[in-house]
Amino acid sequence: MRAQNSATGSSTIAVTASGPAASGTATRPAASGTGAAAGPDSRTGTLLAALGVLAFSLTFPSTVWGLESFGPWSLVTVRSVLAALIAGAFLLAGRVPLPDRRHWAGLAVVAGGVVVGFPLLTTLALRTSTTSHAAVVVGLLPLTTATFAAIRTGRRPSRTFWIAAVAGAVVVLAFTVQQSGGALSAGDLYLFGALLVCAAGYTEGGRLAGLMPGWQVVGWALVLCLPLMTAGAAVALAYEPVRLTAHGVAGLVWVAAGSTFFGLYVWYRGMARIGIPRASQLQLAQPLLTLFWSVTVLGEDLAPAAPIAAVGVLVCIAVTQRAKS
Structure with missing residues (x-):
């Protein structure tokens, strides 16, 4: 699930594709510059951010594994409950105070989208x-x-930014139409819907992350959803059959603890040390890593167009990151 990393100021936003787990919120203002100077602290930050990208890249394969044991509604609600319990434990251990009342509406947007x-x-x-x-x-x-x-x-990115953004959208649309035999499938519509709601959540999370650490934004969003997700899990588990397998349990544990919490935690810690621009460059490897896991872990047959389209999208993202706002 990731509210993960939208940049503030003059930086361009870069977001992970975590499942979920993925979160695209900004770091605190101190970390939104060009990055920390080289040194031990910088190397540690790079390692932490790289671990976050690795965790996010495993979200989709883990979800496929989780679907071996759980129905889609059960998997989503149970993973959210587990992630909320972990986040709540960390918030309590850190004695983090409740957010101001004025922030709860924004947290609801993050929760709904991410x-x-x-x-x-x-x-x-x-x-x-x-x-x-x-x-x-x-x-x-x-x-x-x-x-x-x-x-x-209300900011106005440069013309170069918008040209690259439109080019990336065209590449993805052409890929989906080609792979679906000339028309969008139901799965494509779900994915495009996921892009919209997650982008809205990441954007609002980016605003809130200028006021509190990014992991706390995600933590409070998870806790906010806990009552709803607990009720949803009870209903879903009653109606959807559960067939526990090693893959199914491992997939559930990873999307809850690995992608949704651990990934976000190390990602934000790393980005706070090295800055958003350097961390975003690491994130460009995430789609290609997911393609690698889809072949090596799931044994999927990789369509020749997939890596070509992925590289095309990454080039467009790289251009938007370098374009002046």
Whole structure:
């Protein structure tokens, strides 16, 4: 699930494609510059951010494994409950005070887009779409979030930025139409819906992350959803059959603890040390890593167009990151 990393100021937004777990919020203002100076602290930050990218890249394969044991509604609600319990434990251990009342509306947007919307829609999509296909489509998330952020903040990115953003959208649309035999499938519609709701959540999370640490934004969003997700899990588990397997349990544990919490925690810690621009460069490897896992872990047959489209999207994202706002 990731509220993960939208940049503030003059930086361009870059977002992970985590399932979920993925979160695209900004770091605190001190970390939104060009990055820390080289040294031990910088190396540690790079390692932490790289661990975050690695965790996020495993979200889709883990979701596919989780679907071996759980229905889509059960998987989404149970993973959210487990992630909320972990986040709540860390918030309590750190004696983190409750956010101001004025922040709860924004946290609700983050929760709706990142905690509920993105995991649910991508899980529904992965019942019929391959992880490699989903990785390419959701690779467009940084550009989608950048567009939402431009609208939300009133900033006007450069013409180069918009040309690259439109080019990335065209690449993904052409790929999905080609892979679906000339028309968008139901899985594609779920994935495009996931892009929209997650981008909205990431954008609002980016605003809140200027007021509190990013991991606390995600933590409070998870806790906010806990009552709803607990009730939803009870209903879903009663109606959807559960067939526990080693893959299914491992997939559930990873999307809850690995992607949704651990990934976000190390990502934000790393980004705070090295800055958003350097961390975002590491994130460009995430779609290609997911393609690698789809072949080596799931044994999927990789369509020749998938890596080509993924590289095309990454080039467009790299251009938007370097374009002046």
